[in-house]
Amino acid sequence: MKYKRFAILSTDTKAGGISTMLGVHTVALVSLGYNVSVILPKMSVASKNLDYIASDEKIQKYFTKITFDKWQLYAVKLGLSKWLLRSLSNVDGCFVHNARLIPLIKNIISLPVFAINHTGKESQNRYFLKADLVFSINKNMKNQLIKFGLESSKSILCPNAILNLPNAILKKNKTQIPMIGAIGRMVEKKGFFDFINALKILKLKGIEFKAQIAGDGEQFNKLKQCAKDLPELKFLGWVKNKENFYSNLDIFCQPSLFEPFGLTLIEAMSMSCPVISTNCDGPRDIISSGKNGFLVSKGDPEELALTMIKLLKDKSLRVKMGSQGRDYVEKNYIVKNLSQILQRHISNYYS
Known part of the structure; x- marks a missing residue:
């Protein structure tokens, strides 16, 4: 493969779907044989989840975690982006989990940006138009972007997934009261x-x-x-x-x-x-x-x-x-x- 390494970038810090899917997307890409660098805030809930995922030797070999603080994020917004440039200098593409990051990356480096559309907020549609591909987690969001002006070939349905399917179904509540x-x-x-x-x-x-x-x-x-x-x-x-x-x-x-x-x-x-x-x-x-x-x-x-x-x-x-x-x-x-x-x-x- 000519393209072998990808970055995953997020500014999200809270517990929720985005923080969970950072880990799931990491596993999905590593399972395909790609090297993955995940760039995220030091205080992100996802950071601990990624540490747990990386404890698997099969993942560890292909995975790197890069953290940043709020001042480094402010620096990127101001156009002072040397640390981010260094982090992205050896990757073939960047998966972005926050729409507002798309133009920031496009302004500092010539790199394909693949955006994950998690929220469907119409106020963010203009950012997605700058992405090379947009993976939306539901059908309505995918179609909404096409109506807004994104090429249909760039608007892709990509539902979330669970990391581990339980091997055995645990027994349900046995009491008389449901x-x-x-x-x-x-x-x-x-x-x-x-x-x-x-x-x-x-x-x-x-x-x-x-x-x-x-x-x-x-x-x-x-x-x-x-x-x-x-x-x-x-x-x-x-x-x-x-x-x-x-x-x-x-x-x-x-x-x-x-x-x-x-x-x-x-x-x-x-x-x-x-x-x-x-x-x-x-x-x-x-x-x-x-x-x-x-x-x-x-x-x-x-x-x-x-x-x-x-x-x-x-x-x-x-x-x-x-x-x-x-x-x-x-x-x-x-x-x-x-x-x-x-x-x-x-x-x-x-x-």
């Missing part, structure tokens, strides 16, 4: 107030249940206050072992008001956990409602509650949805799928 769960950053767009209000509807209807929310964020205290009359609901904070979290659930809910993909959805589905999600762009690509999960309207706790009840009252339906969800993830959302998409379009670009 467990309902949700996980994510506790910010407004994640819709956790709707989740809590749906649980309150279950309680008013006399439905017996237990519930858990894993995660943290700016709305943590407000959410706990909202749930003060729900002793059935426990707040777990961030959990280290997600497989254990999902394995304890009988139903997983993603109540987001805005969701470009839905990484937690495919994580739960990979554990054969039946899922309910709001009908956002990302989940709409993943779930065929009534076949491998259920879609409900955004901002509608009553519809969410009624769908929970449908699953709670029918164990065979929970088993069926969980099994079909697992099969769908295994066929569509593993690292092998991501590698194939990247390889096909990298090869086409350089040919």
Whole structure:
């Protein structure tokens, strides 16, 4: 291969889809035989995840991590980019996970820039027009960029993937009382107030249940206050072992008001956990409602509650949805799928 080394660049520091996918994209590229340099903030949550991934000797040989501080990032924005130039001087292309970095890189070095479109924010579309290829994580974002003026050949659908598919499905909650769960950053767009209000509807209807929310964020205290009359609901904070979290659930809910993909959805589905999600762009690509999960309207706790009840009252339906969800993830959302998409379009670009 004439092109052998790629950089992955991100300025993201928080827990979430972008930080997770830095590691997954690294593994996908390394599995194709490429050398990969990941350039990211010292304080990034992804940094520890990458250290864990790099502990695998198969990855370690092809992987380099380069960190920078906030002052170095400011320097790049001001056009003082010697450190970044050094980092990019021996690569054949750069995968960018933050749209605003695209013109910055194009201004300092002649290098192909392959952008990952994680958010679908229309305000960022103008940056993507400067990229050589754009990999969007859902169909609507891909088409939105084409309508905005990006050549269709440069706008590519590239869904996220899970790093490891569980080898064995862990046994679900054995108690008589079913467990309902949700996980994510506790910010407004994640819709956790709707989740809590749906649980309150279950309680008013006399439905017996237990519930858990894993995660943290700016709305943590407000959410706990909202749930003060729900002793059935426990707040777990961030959990280290997600497989254990999902394995304890009988139903997983993603109540987001805005969701470009839905990484937690495919994580739960990979554990054969039946899922309910709001009908956002990302989940709409993943779930065929009534076949491998259920879609409900955004901002509608009553519809969410009624769908929970449908699953709670029918164990065979929970088993069926969980099994079909697992099969769908295994066929569509593993690292092998991501590698194939990247390889096909990298090869086409350089040919």
